[in-house]
Amino acid sequence: MLATTFKWFTGIWLALVSLAMFLWVPAHEGLGNVGRIVIVHVPTGWLTSVAFLFSAIYSWRYLRNGRARDDALALAAAELGLIFSILATVTGSMFAKVVWGTYWNWDPRETAIAALMLIYAAYFALRTSIEDRQRQRYLGSIYALLAFVAVPFLIFVIPRVTDDTLHPNCAILNTPNCQGIQLTENGRIIGTIEDFKVELLGIEQQADLTVATVSILSNGTNYTLKPSFNRASNKPEAIERLPETLRDVQIKRLSGEPGNQTVEIAIANTGNIGLLTEQRTLLTFFASLFGFTLLFFWLWWLRADVLDINEQLLQQGITI
Structure with a gap:
């Protein structure tokens, strides 16, 4: 009952955020309608880091305790991290096309997120290349911990140590x-x-x-x-x-x-004008961040449960 309520609440919340994004949030003074994309782009980018953090935490827990559930949670978080990184990249590319005239220009942030996706794509390739389940979990957990070391550098450090960027570093708040x-x-x-x-x-x-x-x-x-x-x-x-x-x-x-x-x-x-300084945009942004966070936790536990069920079927000799 609680899971069903959580699911419906998350769905309704995100639906209301979508309506507010197009019907309540005003067009940005300098960017027009493309400024609305910050309401989706930034939360998905932030949740990319959160998902990979949870993957590292539960990989560490698996190495300590050896529980299959911890590995399932680590794998599910990594999958969602990759999905959110793709969403952040796609929405960012839409912004880039309108503002900069091209979907991709190898801006430091774009390059960093591309490198991050390749790192975690290698994580999934590693896991699928190993047939022994216990060895797969063990090596996958070690890789997830090592991969997360790159996350703060690629997402937060490298894009800010260079001035050779088109990315609107001051677009969120004018610090x-x-x-x-x-x-x-x-x-x-x-x-x-x-x-x-x-x-x-x-x-x-x-x-x-x-x-x-x-x-x-x-x-x-x-x-x-x-x-x-x-x-x-x-x-x-x-x-x-x-x-x-x-x-x-x-x-x-x-x-x-x-x-x-x-x-x-x-x-x-261009676009570096303080996208969240308008009150309705700011409120909708935080509502979106809350909604995407709820979506992450719901999908995370759901996917981990599916992985658990699949593991139980494999132990019984049943493959899907």
């Missing part, structure tokens, strides 16, 4: 590491962001709208852009694309009074 450079309109102020030389040429006030004229030197070429900021909503208004790049220029913050204002100019990868 201090995602700030721009502050330029004041009094005097000729010049600063740099990464390899870009930025100069504030002037500020024009149009009611609640503040328009900054910015000169940016990129690869020996000067570009003049006019990003704007709405004081009433306290949000960027016009976000300008830097020509011949996949970078967006925006005013992230504005302080001071007209005649003595300071603007914070940010140059970010």
Whole structure:
């Protein structure tokens, strides 16, 4: 009875999340409807790590206790980890096609998730290549523990130690590491962001709208852009694309009074605008994360039960 209730609750919850994703969540200001994909893409990416973590934990438990149930839970978690990684890759590729113009460009995050899927594909290949069940479990458990060592590096470390990425590292929440450079309109102020030389040429006030004229030197070429900021909503208004790049220029913050204002100019990868700063998007995102977590645990135990039943049938000489 409890399992049935859990199953129906999970199904209804995810159905409501799907409706909210398309009918309640607004289109993103900079990305349009493709911004909604974060509601599926990020939870599946996070649950990839969770699934592989559980696979490692129960592999360790099997090596300690030798219980077949622990191995079944480890195998089921690894299977779900691979499924969630595929979902994260597919949704990420859909985002990439719309925003970057290609489904795959060997971005560090894309390369890392591809390497992770190959590592766990080898795990399944190892298990299927060994006929002896006990030896299969033992070697599979050792491999799962060694494979998990790569998970934090491939998912969390490597994509963040390189600036050569299109991936929107600041797309979820605008953390201090995602700030721009502050330029004041009094005097000729010049600063740099990464390899870009930025100069504030002037500020024009149009009611609640503040328009900054910015000169940016990129690869020996000067570009003049006019990003704007709405004081009433306290949000960027016009976000300008830097020509011949996949970078967006925006005013992230504005302080001071007209005649003595300071603007914070940010140059970010396309899509790097803070996807979860809108309240309805944020609420739906957490609802999605909760729903996918419930789905993971339901499928995990269900798959482990199926593996247990299959093991009992094999012991009786019955093959499916």
